[in-house]
Amino acid sequence: MKTNVLISGGGIGGLTLGLKLAQCNIDVTVVERLPGPSSVYKGELLQPKSLEIFDSLGVSDSVFKNGHIISDLELIELKSAKSEAENSTMSYSILPSRYPYSLMIHHETLKEILREKGEEYPSFHYQSNTVCKKIDGHTVIIEDRETKEAQEIHSDFIIGAEGRSSVTRDYMEVDVKEKKYNHHFLTVTFPRPKEMVKGRIISTYQSxxxxFPLPNDEVRSVYLIPAGEYKTLRKKPISEFHKLYIQMCPDLDGYVNQIEDWKKIQLMVPQKYHADTYVKDHLALIGDAVHTVHPMAGEGMNMAIQDGSILGELLCDMYSAGKLDPANLEWYPKVRKRRVAHQMHLSHLSALVYSYPYRPVGWLRNKSLQRMERDSISHYKQMLNISGLGMWRETLYDRMVQGGVLPIRKDSLTEEEKSNTKFTEIQDYPWKGKEGLL
Ligand SMILES: Cc1cc2nc3c(=O)[nH]c(=O)nc-3n(C[C@H](O)[C@H](O)[C@H](O)COP(=O)(O)OP(=O)(O)OC[C@H]3O[C@@H](n4cnc5c(N)ncnc54)[C@H](O)[C@@H]3O)c2cc1C
Structure with a gap:
């Protein structure tokens, strides 16, 4: 069998890329190991840039129909559980986008939307319950997991979108160095009070x-625990878990209690790595196969979507111009690598800020967050950087403002100043400029 582009892995990254290519009439085969929806929790928060990408792919109606919009993130610092709260709010509404908000959607629903849209195009082929076993040059050996029948697929380009454990990455001999954290998360979705519509991060110096509200009056929750504590916790009755949540957020009484069993609660082990190499000859890596990020800033899935979108546009242009030299793939890391590194850095910092259980750390965090909310530049930079719409690095000056050493800047940015901070088309797709494709 032959195809133009073979994508190994039908997660969010692989499906975004697959849909984009199918819309350009490129013959694309997405091979997915799983037979159907997975019960494993994964990323569910879509940032504004991802919403813009899904708009361009013609799926935004379905995404909005199945999603819950989050305009504001409330950051609530309790001196101790049950005490008076100190709040700050970070708002997406200041962003220069037609989507100045984020959106929560069930991970598997989003995959289904992308796959179903892809299947509207005759050049989109999706093979589930099939695993990519081996790569040899331009040939990929896939195996049906039920019949054990193997098949060879010959492909111009091979894209590794398999998530953290990647056959393509191994074939490319690309190493990643994982960084582990001193904490893990418990994560679970359960019913929420109707009025709970904003994203909330509630912390004490220790917890x-x-x-993150989902549609249908559900909420996805993440609770930080010290690494290794999960086993001890699970030995306790489930009511102990309910108590942890209700202490932090009394509004959840009557809701979190509906979780009847520890089995519903998933352990999430954060890690981070960023491979040096994204592309080798006719092979490329996207999403978690090439970078994994701490989930604190809700970026993992968005980074996979943004990879898929940039690489997709590049391959579309290569096919439409008939310029299939694999060296053109190098444009993809040129665009993505710096952006990914910056978002990973921000996520890592957010993780550090919340993961050391000492009073002075909690105090400093609270003070900086409150000043960040009030300092127009810091607030804007933070939201812009997590949104994926642009990149504006924080400076020492910003940190000194947040730390209380320098005064807060109250003047808001003009619309023109904001627009100048967004990625331009030529920054997103530099090969469309003078240098062009080979
Ligand atoms: C357990 C877990 C929990 C997470 N929770 C959050 C969260 O709460 N918030 C957040 O922002 N991010 C979270 N993330 C990160 C986020 O979900 C990922 O960054 C995002 O899903 C990456 O998308 P992807 O398409 O690159 O990879 P994945 O979503 O991992 O998809 C890869 C796909 O490839 C398939 N596959 C693997 N190997 C093969 C093979 N050899 N052949 C065929 N198919 C193959 C897999 O079955 C899978 O469907 C989580 C990740 C994990 C692993």
Whole structure:
């Protein structure tokens, strides 16, 4: 069998890329190991840039129909559980986008939307319950997991989108160095009060609870625990878990209690790595296969979508111009690598800020967050950088403002100043400029 582009892995990254290519009439085969939806929790928060990408792919109606919009993130610092709270709010509404908000959607629903849209195009082929076993040059050996029948697929380009454990990455001999953290997360979705519509991060100096409303009056939660504590916790009755949540957020009484069993609660082990190499000859890596990020800033899935979108546009242009020299693939890391590194850095910092259980750390965090909210430049930079719409690095000056050494800047940015901070078309797709494709 022959195809133009073979994508190994039908997660969010692989499906975004597959859909984009199918829309350019490129013959694309997405091979997915799983037979159907997975029960494993993964990323569910879509940042504004991802919403813009899905708009361009013609799936935004379905995404909005199945999603819950989050305009603001409330950051609530309790001196101790049950005490008076100190709040700050970070808002997406200041962003220069037609989507100045984020959106929560069930991971598997989003995959289904992308796959179903892809299947509207005759050049889109999706093979589930099939695993990519081996790569040899331009040939990929796939195996049906039920019949054990193997098949060879010959492909111009091979894209590794298999997530953290990647056959393509191994074939490319690309190493990643994993960084582990001193904490893990418990994560679970359960019913929420109707009025709970904003994202909430509730912390004391010792604990952290993230609450992200989903549609149908559900909420996805993440609760930070010290690494290794999961086994001890699981030995306790489930009511102990309910108590942890209710102490941090009394509104959840009557809701979190509906979780009847530890089996519903998933352990999430954060890690981070960023491979040096994204592309080798006719092979490329996207999403978690090439970078994994701490989930604190909700970036993992968005980074996979943004990879898929940039690489997709590049391959579309290569095919439409008939310029299939694999050296053209190098444009993809040129665009993505710096952006990914910056978002990983921000996520890592957020993780550090919440993961040391000492009073002075909690105090400093609270003070900086409150100043970040009030300092127009810091607030804007933070939201811009997590949104994926642009990149504006923080400076020492910003940190000194946040730390209280320098005064807060109250003047808001003009619309023109904001627009100048967004990625331009030529920054997203530099090969469309003078240098062009080979
Ligand atoms: C357990 C877990 C929990 C997470 N929770 C969060 C979260 O709460 N918030 C957040 O922002 N991010 C979270 N993330 C990160 C986020 O979900 C990922 O960054 C995002 O899903 C990456 O998308 P991807 O398409 O690159 O990879 P994946 O979503 O991992 O998809 C890869 C796909 O490839 C398939 N595959 C693997 N090997 C093969 C093969 N050899 N042949 C065929 N198919 C193959 C897999 O079955 C899978 O469907 C989580 C990740 C994990 C692993």
């Amino acid at each position: 952290f609870l993230g609450l």
